[in-house]
Amino acid sequence: MKKYIKSLFKHTALMVGLLAGFSCEEYLERTPEAVLSSEVAFKNFTNFQGFTEELYHCVPNFTNRYWTNSFNWGDDEIQSTAQNFHFGTKIENGDFWGWQSEFDGWNAGWMDRTGAFTPYENVDNNDARMFKGLWPLAWIGIRKANLGLANMDLMTDATQEERDLIEGQLLFFRGWFHFQLIQYFGGLPYVDALLPADEQLRLPRLSYQECAEKAAADLRMAADLLPVHWDETVAGSSTSGKNDLRINKIMALGYLGKNLLWAGSPLMNFESTGSRTYNADYCQRAAVAFAELIELSESGEAPYSLVNFEDYSSLFYTAGQNWAYPGADEAIFRSPYLDAHNSTYGTATQYTPAILAGGDVKFLPTANYVNFYGMANGLPLPDDVSQMDAASGYDPQFPWRDRDPRFYHDIIYDGVQVVQGSTNGQEELRYANLYSGGNYRDARTGSRTGYLNYKFVPITVNNFDNGQSYGQALNINVPYMRLADIYIMYAEAATMGYGSATGQAPGASLTAVDAINKIRDRAGVGEVDGQFLGSAEDFLEEVRRERAVELAFERHRFNDLRRWLLLIEEPYTLKTALSFDRPAAGMPTVEDTDDPSQNRVVNLVENVILERNFTEKHYWLPLKVADVSIYPELNQNPGW
Known part of the structure; x- marks a missing residue:
């Protein structure tokens, strides 16, 4: 996409000057030659698409927003105890204010903060991802989409296909940004026109469904205007094969x-x-x-x-x-x-115990969530995983046997071979020692739950196999x-x-x-x-x-637990760990040495390690105090 932006801006390199009068970013001491007229900016597809491309860079990369990244806030994941700055830890304590940068600075997650970064400026900056927060950039994106839609009549040197492509993208982003906001905050004002800078704001908060209707109208019209893929269009032919991210x-x-x-x-x-x-x-x-x-x-x-x-x-x-x-x-x-290696280096090691890969912030699957991975025959596990279940075939002495194949893809369990090559004499680290007291089992910098999450990284991400090194070209994005x-x-x-x-x-x-x-x-x-x-x-x-x-x-x-009205209900407020022993000390005891799913365990018990004390107010995130203070109609969410 970066290459396409450069080609689109070949004749409109000063486009950013156009935004000075319309966005909430401030541009000072602009020279006259830095201002591009609206007639030039919007007259043809190349110029207008250059303007529209900036909307893509208002989309946060939640996977790699910071060096380590908290983006799972339900009953699915728990953080190691060495640090507490991620928003996920604040959620555990019921402190939903933590999504806001004024409460958490750099580490508020991917939902807030822009700093000096603007959607187009510094697009080549490797650290730009750290400034891409949903709340500020969604409003910038909505403003920008409305600005483009208000100037569609200036696109005179264009085919109907080109006009449809531009309008479809603008409508999509207006609907998409509103949807991203309301799913966290509830109904908000739906801004579908340029707001005059010299008039006092008075847009009321709509109900969720009123907002959703307006977003649906924008998204439906976008779907009617856009192709199934840009490679099939005349306008997209110049970037054929590179259009996968285009709306x-x-x-x-x-x-x-x-x-x-x-x-x-x-x-x-x-x-x-x-x-x-x-x-x-x-x-x-x-x-x-x-x-x-x-x-x-x-x-x-x-x-x-x-x-x-x-x-x-x-x-x-x-x-x-x-x-x-x-x-x-x-x-x-x-x-x-933005820059794969610098973005993913920290993400890659946040799932691997520090004993193997350094670092102190680790994100672990909770045992209660791993229990959703049922048996290969499609049946669920029993409610009490310490008990035999004849119907499904689950056996607590062999808890990893005959499980859903996605369990083996996503989850590292006790006895799995992690280090593939030389251990440099530390053979005790080769296997996932996740039994009670195992060396992978460290509440501060390892597993608190008896499991590791390897859905997003190859098993070679450790300091022996070096799967996270630059030479491995590891690129992670959910x-x-x-x-x-x-x-x-x-x-x-x-x-x-x-x-x-x-x-x-x-x-x-x-x-x-x-x-x-x-x-x-x-x-x-x-x-x-x-x-x-x-x-x-x-x-x-x-x-x-x-x-x-x-x-x-x-x-x-x-968001699923919230929309199902389950977030504050047991058992979804509980996070659990497995405790269990191996039948004998030392290396994993297996019936089939090539298949750790056949490992036998004893004394398996599921224990609650965290209970989240939520109330009705926790179904919605709190709005910023500064924002709800702008005018009375923009009221705060209940309980906050």
Whole structure:
């Protein structure tokens, strides 16, 4: 994308001067030649696209925002105890103010702070990612989208295709930025026109569903204007093969459906109507949008498909591929990337115990969350994992045996060989010693829970194999949205919109249960058992479990628990660890030395290590005091 920006700005290098009168950034002492007239800036596709490109750089890279990155705030993850500056730790304590930079400075996460950085300025700066916060850049992006839409009539030297591409991108970003904000903060003013700088602000806070309707209108129009891929357009031919990140019909449909499903979810429906149930109408509309996207993909008209499970890691990282951008053909929406190695070096080692890779901030899967990974036959684990379950085949003496294949991909458990090459004489570090008292089991800088998360990094990320070194070209990026997410959201929307596991949008080729089984089939997991198909409520539990497993640690869980009105309810307020022993001291005791899933354990117990004391106010993040003080109609969220 950087190369495309440079080519677009070949004749409009002074474009940034145009923003002086319109954005909230301040530009001083501009010379007359630094100001580009609106007529020139917006007259043709090349110039207007140069203006529009800046919107992409308002999208935060939540994966690699800082040196180490907290982006999972539900019951899915817990941090090692050595440090407490990440927002995830503040959430554990109920301090949701911590998302704001004034409360946490550099380490407030990816939601706040811009510093001196502007969306276009310093685009080549490797550290620019640290200034890309959602809250400030969303409002800049909304302002910029409105500025572009207000000047569409100046695009006189352009084809209809070019005009559609520009307008479609602007509408998408206006809807997308509003959606990103309201899912965390509830209904806000929906800014769909340029606000005069000389008039006092008086836009009221809308309800969540009122905002969602406006976002839906923008996203629907964007979907109608945009192609399924820019490579198929005349305007996109000059950058053919490099258009994967450009906004298209599939992205617009994906977020149209997600915006509508969120609006129909219990939390958002309660905020808007007072009802704590799903809103069937919104769910039906969401299912229709998802079905349209799925049909375009499955017909081959759109270039998106589920990757083979053997290539599952390519969704999240690439290595030894000259810094190739991860996501393969399944990733739908991703953030722009700035300097792969400098961005991912810290992220790579934040999952590896310090005894292997240094550093003190580690992010660990909670045992309660790993329990969502059921058995290979598709059945869930028992509620008490210390007990045998004859139905599923789970045996607490062999807790890693015959599990969902995604468990083995995502989770490092006791006895897995971690160091692949020489240990330089430290052979006791070769295997994951995650039993009680094992050397990987360190609350400060190792595992607190008995598990490690290796979904986003190769197992060679350690100081022996050096999988994180520059020469390995490790590039990590978790997508905002991928096709598997669409299938699961379709299943939820179709179930709650049409009232059963066989719910199906008009004209869709899949029922809700078909969509879930498609994801399970890809992973080699047994399909949904008949016992869960009797009612919408029974099946919904399996949909939610499937969502937890397939999208584990991808920044979805916190918002899912919130929108389902489960965040403050047990057991979702609890975080647990496994304690267990090996049958004999020393190296792992295995029946099959090539397969650690056959390891036997004894004395397995699940223990609560953290309880989060949340109340109703924690369903929404607090707005900034400075912002709600601007005018009375912009009121603070309840309880804050």
